[in-house]
Amino acid sequence: MGEQDRELDVAPEWWRWATENLLRGVPERLVSEQLQAAGVSSVQAKELLSAIVGSPIFLAARPFARAARQHEMLARLKQRMASTALDPTGIPRRSGVSAAELRDVYVAGNMPVILTDVVTRWPAFGRWTPAYLAETFGDVAVDVTTGRLSDPDYDMHAARHTESTLLRDFVARIDGARTETNDFYMVANNRVLERTSLGALLNDVVLPDGYCAAQRLLGSSALWLGPAGTVTPLHYDTSNILFGQVYGRKRYRMIAPFETSLFDGARAMYADRDPEQGSMDPVLVKDVVLEPGDALFIPVGWWHHVRALDVSISLGINSFPFHNNFDWYRPSTVA
Ligand SMILES: O=C(O)CCC(=O)C(=O)O
CATH class of the missing domain: 2.60.120.650 (Cupin)
Structure with missing residues (x-):
């Protein structure tokens, strides 16, 4: 097993969790901190995040996730304004x-x-x-x-x-x-x-x-x-x-x-x-x-x-x- 394979030996759930959070717009630094708090080494966390953000799948998904977040924000604004009505x-x-x-x-x-x-x-x-x-x-x-x-x-x-x-x-x-x-x-x-x-x-x-x-x-x-x-x-x-x-x-x-x-x-x-x-x-x-x-x-x-x-x-x-x-x-x- 090469050095890189060993470093990326991270459970699939963490790949998924980290990808999801990055797509949600959570900064890489915070995702890395959470991974480390859960026992992933800092080297592994760094390698994992750079593998994710450099992957073509992530790059393809990112604009869609961004648009979904923008629409969700718009919906939240409408909800907040609707609740300010007198009745x-x-x-x-x-x-x-x-x-x-x-x-x-x-x-x-x-x-x-x-x-x-x-x-x-x-x-x-x-x-x-x-x-x-x-x-x-x-x-x-x-x-x-x-x-x-x-x-x-x-x-x-x-x-x-x-x-x-x-x-x-x-x-x-x-x-x-x-x-x-x-x-x-x-x-x-x-x-x-x-x-x-x-x-x-x-x-x-x-x-x-x-x-x-x-x-x-x-x-x-x-x-x-x-x-x-x-x-x-x-x-x-x-x-x-x-x-x-x-x-x-x-x-x-x-x-x-x-x-x-x-x-x-x-x-x-x-x-x-x-x-x-x-x-x-x-x-x-x-x-x-x-x-x-x-x-x-x-x-x-x-x-x-x-x-x-x-x-x-x-x-x-x-x-x-x-x-x-x-x-x-x-x-x-x-x-
Ligand atoms: O009156 C009803 O039971 C349903 C009416 C309705 O859903 C509609 O007109 O779309």
């Missing part, structure tokens, strides 16, 4: 927001807002009730999601739990639920507006000028109908959404995209954490209740967890008069 866990409730303000402040700023005078002006408000839907569209066969309680990943596997039923029977099932339940729910993926005559419901939706292209509502709107107790787990979407709460109340927990710890362990667009199971600390969670007549602007990338507090009818709209498809935004799936 960091609330979402502003506003009326009279013009299309220009919605776009410049909330869309461009990627900030949620509750609009209190949008849904209240829809003919749908006050008209859409479970009884009205059953009376008007009772004979329509619709897809709904059922058997959710038997599958912990019920939302991710919505297609597996899809069943066809008459709308009248589905409403009767909702009416018959004596307690809160998450077992059955008509969700966006059921696409009943495009697939059935329920699309006519969109005649009852009239948005303020410039909010969205009215002729595009069909194909970019989703009806949500279910009992009290439905839960949509914590996830994000790849488009901005205007979520109109027409009937009943829903509780929304929302988390900004710069809370990057949520990417760890996420599957597809679903977080592996549940804001209803223990504290999310230090992640900042906005926690609001949508009343009937509220519209929540859900900015693209924001995590949201949704619980229906009552029997509920909602309409999600993602047709805006600007580009609204950010399918490339899938940070939780980066390998």
